[in-house]
Amino acid sequence: MRLKTTLAVAAMFLATTGLARAEGELNIFNWGNYTSPELIKKFEDTYKVKVTITDYDSNDTALAKVRQGGHGFDIAMPSQNYLPIWIEEGLVLETNPGQMENAKNMLPEWADPEFDPGRKYSVPWALGTVGVVVNTDVYKGPIDTWAVVFDPPAELQGKINIVPEMNDVIHAAIKFHGGEMCSADKTLLKQVRDTLVAAKPLWVAMEYSTIEKMVGGDFAATTDWNGSALRQRLQNPKIQFALPKEGFQLWSDNAVVLKDAKNVENAKLFLNFIMDPENAAMISAFSRYANGIKGSEAFMPEDMKTAPEVMVPADLLATADYSKTCPPEAQELYTRIWTELQK
Template sequence: MKNLMKTSVAALALTVGANAAAAEGNLVLYHWFEYMPQEVLDKFTAETGIEVTMDTYDSNEAMLASLKAGAIGTYDLAVPSDYMVSIMGSEGMLDTIADGELHNKGNIAPEWVDVSFDPGRQSSIPYQWGSTSFSVNRDVYAGEIQTTDILFNPPAELQGRINMLDSQGDVTALASLHLGIPQCSSDREQLKALNDLLQGAKAHWASFNSDTAKEVLVSGDAAAGMIYDGFNSKAREEGANVEYAFPTQGYIAWMDNVVLLKDAPNRDSALKFMDFLLEPENIAAITNYAAYNAGVTGVSEFLDPALAAQPEKNPHADAGNGVFIQVCDEATQAVYDQIWTNLKK
């Protein structure tokens, strides 16, 4: 109930905000928390005179829910991850960028042009990409960590001291890699095995937390935890003796993308901002801040040299493949939702 009230009030506030933003030279951005340095926005405003308003969200699903609850038509751009681009595309929430509308489209790195979630980049451009795996505090556990057993069948030192991301997609995807089964399985034995695996492993987990995934490792509350690569390098910088693992079973790859939303109130400003983000110097500033990777050619000269050498950026020779989270159909998804509810009941 409290939530609904919050949503309604937020929707109301957004409508008011949107009216104010409809004036010329504005841009309304819907973005993740802690993912956009203010300097980059200031630079864009200085170059173009366009004022940027930014609201933030903490999960792809929260963003989707907010847009579905009526915020579409309020925002110009959002920054969904790979699988969420597919979902938003299939929900008809994205606008198509015509040929020639983006002057810097040629700057997109060739391997990131024909992506499965937006073939030919009809509605999106790359923002940052990276991996999701886990890391282990080496002061606590010195043994082998390049295996998903760390999370799902942990050694005694780590039992009860593991933080998981509070994200159904990431947790079930990694568990599927551990079992060697497809992400959207409809095989009942496989699904039962997945359910049992998570039920059994839960006893060894201390918490589910995404926002504080880095803090719990730095403070020592958790001795191991699922984490994004950039978060882990920040944890190391803050003094935690944590090592990021690239398990042999595989890990999760992701790419966040800037998408042009349907009914964008400031479509021209939005395209200008997308062009701005495709300039190597600008996107490199974001990469230096977030410690992930850019999907634009020619960024390397603007990047902090230390970044490329980070262990989180260099999988070892035996590392498994990085796999994107897949989008399941409705019937299959219902079973995965049930498994997640079983896990957290």
């Protein structure tokens, strides 16, 4: 009955917005292992649109590909600290999702964010945090600190992975040394650089494939995002996530329509579609991240409603930084550190 109702409402929506000829294609460029097959099937069935998903592994990879042009993608999912760059460079289309039918479902705190005032370009896809994940069979000490990866105990040395998202790693090292987000203080950043260079020989890898390798025992600890950590714990309860006491990031990824999209009307339909609470819950149920859509909690898996990976304790919120675009001066210094770390 719900499906019939959804189809009927969809038909009415199309008829009233002049988008009745929605049949065709939609090409989505998204982070790997991040898109719910159930969500995509529902969209395809509802609008008779064939969806193709292409994966990327980092914000820098996505930005470089879209900058090149000729990619054939309609939608991408930049993180909030990168989105202003996409907007400034004219890579995204002003579709005014804040005025779409389902925009009323956005949580107030995500309806008018600093990185996209008035939601002229983007729709929230997922919300999360950056922290530390540890297999507590290997290490039984405290894990609520960046020291786990930057000054690791003997049990973890040679078994640590670092997810190579530059801004996440630099921010974590800055907080480890008591600094502030986007700092360009050269004395502080020398400490950050020295810490990272000294720690690197104690790591086994710098890669994104954390779920499989933490569960499989290839890694005993990693920096990671909370949804990934939850997926790991559900497969092995000994894998635990912690928000470091020195401070951590709160972030969001956001769906945008690309400036050179070939299927603009289908892309707009998709933005409106994912602001429906039931559909937003499908995104969360697959990726295991929270979302910015009110009412979606009614459709969320029970194991997410109290998951420690998803819930941010009130006493830790004071140490959290909302992810943002750092000034060019700071970003240039971070890039230098990162380039040296890759050698």
